[in-house]
Amino acid sequence: MNRLNFLVVLFFLATIAVFSQNKKHIPYTVLKGETVESICRKLTITPYTLLQLNPDIKEGLTEGQLIIVPNKEYKPELDTQVEGDYVxxxxxxxxxxxxxxxxxxxxxxxVAKRILRKHNLALRTGNLKAGQIIKIPIKAGAKMAAIATPETKDTKPYLVRPKETKYSIATRYGITVEKLESLNPDLKGTVLKMATIINVPNTEAIPDANDDFMTHQVEKGETLFGLSQQFKISQEELITLNPDLEDGVKEGMLIRIPKTTLGANTSIFVPNIPENTHLKIAMMLPFMSNKSISFDSNAEDKKKRKAAKRLNRVTDFYLGAMIALDSIKKQGVSVSVNVFDTENSIATISSILKNNRFDDVDAIVGPMFLNNVKFVSQGLRIDSLAIISPASSKDHSVFASKSMVKEVPSDELLANKVLDYIKRNYTGQHLIVIADDEKENAPRVNRIVATLNTLDSVQKVAVLKPEKGYIKLDLFKEAIQEKKENWFILITKDDV
Structure with a gap:
């Protein structure tokens, strides 16, 4: 080995040594015949320390099992002393x-009493006692002048098991993937590898398989009170199951909800995504890149204004679809997307189908407009391929296959659902129909009003229609009954 290669090897080994010293914990492979006691003697640690790092070894060890152990080479920074106490x-x-x-x-x-109890198990069942050692979390604004830059670590080591993903680990500890990556900056943009030791919140993990609980991801605007009302559980129970809620409800948090609190009619989506799932999506939308479109609202050409309005709808849908796909990616699903501009042309769509393979595609989003959807559905005829028809409420039953997904329900279906709801829940309320003055909508209005008038105890359904573009306030006042609950039914095709 020449001198240069020798120096490179020395540098490489030195780098490994320095890196290992900076790791507080390292993985350890259990050898044949080893027990908790023998490993503790070998590493000069206590069984309590080993069990604390590996709660799942209480039932015993197996040869080849990976566990977490303290790193003997780790050189921590000296603790900061504060008036006799230590940090x-x-x-x-x-x-x-x-x-x-x-x-x-x-x-x-x-620091508040509830925070002290959160971090000191003994204080949950007993009172403060002289001589007792308690943990006080250091945070911004804490009254300790001796600490210039307090640590904010509240994590513990976690050994990545086979088939685990960022999403599955984040779910176990009630956090988002982004939060997990912020605790482990090296994970950003990388695939999680087995036997890696990462940082997770220093809280109890949510069991992987527990039929008694479900996981709910907190959405923007949700509050502790709102969650307690939604899931019919007290705020105190929610905090007991999810201690992090004591610090406030934050968007993206994953919390545990007992399934026993859910009513029989409560329908909640619980994602159950298999590991290593990959989706291949094709998106067909009329971006009209072959035409020049003016977005001037004052343009005299009605066709140009209509084209601009249509393109706005297309781009809005596209951005919404990309947000949805990004949300799926965050749940550990690998997604690849190909986007095609259909130019709202059958000839262009035919060329796309002819020059591209779709037999390995999971779903096609688009194209827009009924005739285009019909052409794609009849041109491909692949049973395993889902075709998602966006934005069209027209009837697809003539050509739709089992794999056809219609994003917007038909007006007829919506009307029937509303009527069914009223029939099931009507108990004598005063019904007021608000309809437009469009002639093509008149038959539907008459049919719905006639159906409502057949309900028991209905005297007569009040119908309000606009005159010269609007409904007068006096007509509303006359129609409303003050001593009854009033139900308004809107029957119109006018978006305004």
């Missing part, structure tokens, strides 16, 4: 003084 891993370890109570602790350290 470690983002906590102040404080010895309770005689006559010290929660009020004094809050005044001195700026």
């Amino acid at each position: 470690k891993d983002g906590f102040l370890y404080h010895k309770v003084l005689p006559k010290e109570n929660y009020y004094r602790l809050r005044k001195q350290f700026g």
Whole structure:
């Protein structure tokens, strides 16, 4: 080996040594015949430490099993001393003084009683005692001048098991994939590998398979009160099941909900996505790249204004679809998308079908407009291929196959659903129909009003229609009955 190669190898080994020293925990492969006790003797650690790092080994070890152990080469930074107490891993370890109570602790350290109980199991069942060592989380604004840059770590090591993904691990600990990546910056843009040790929240994991609970992802605007009302569970129970809720409800959080609290008619979607799922999507939309379109609202040419309005709808749909696909990716699904401009032309669509393979595509989103959808459906005839027809509420039954997915229900279906709901729930309310003055809509209005008038105890359905483009306020006042609950039924094709 020449001198240059020798130096490169030395540098490589030195880099590995430095890197390993910076890892607080490392993976360890269990050898034949090894037990918890023998491993602890070998590594000079206590069984408590080993079990704390690997709660799943209580039932025993097997040869070849990967576990987490402390790294002997790890060289932690010296703890910061604060007035006799000490700081470690983002906590102040404080010895309770005689006559010290929660009020004094809050005044001195700026921490509430509930936060102390959250981080100190002994305080949940007992009171403060002199000489007791308690953990106080360090946070911005804490009244400890001696700490210039407090740590904010509240994590524990986790050993990645076979077939686990970022999404599955994030779900187990009630966080988003983004939060998991923020705890582990090296994971961003990479595939999670087995036997990697990563940081996860220092909380109890949500069991992988538990029929008694479901996982709910908090949406924007949801509150603790709203969640308790939605799932018929007290706020205290929610916090007990999800301790992180004590710090507030945050968008994207994954929380546990007992299934026993859900009513019989409650329908909640629980994602059950198999590992290593890959979706191949083709999107066919009329972007009209072959034409010049003016977005001037004052343009005199009605065709140009109509084309601009249509393109706005297409781009809005496209952006919404991309957001939905991005959401699917965050749940661990690999998605590939091919986008085609149909130019709203049968000839262009025919060329797309002829020059591209679709036998390995899972779904086609589009094309828009009924005739185009019909052409694609009849031109491909692949049973395993889902064709999603967007934006059209017209009848697809003439050509639709089993794999046809219609995004917008027909007006007739919506009307029948509303009528069914009223029939099931009507108990004497006053019914008021608001209809437009379009002649083509008149038969539908008359049919629905006639159906409503057949309900028991209905005197007569009030019908309001616009005159010269609007309905007068006095007509509303006359139609409304003050001593009854009023139900309004809107029957119109006018978006306004």
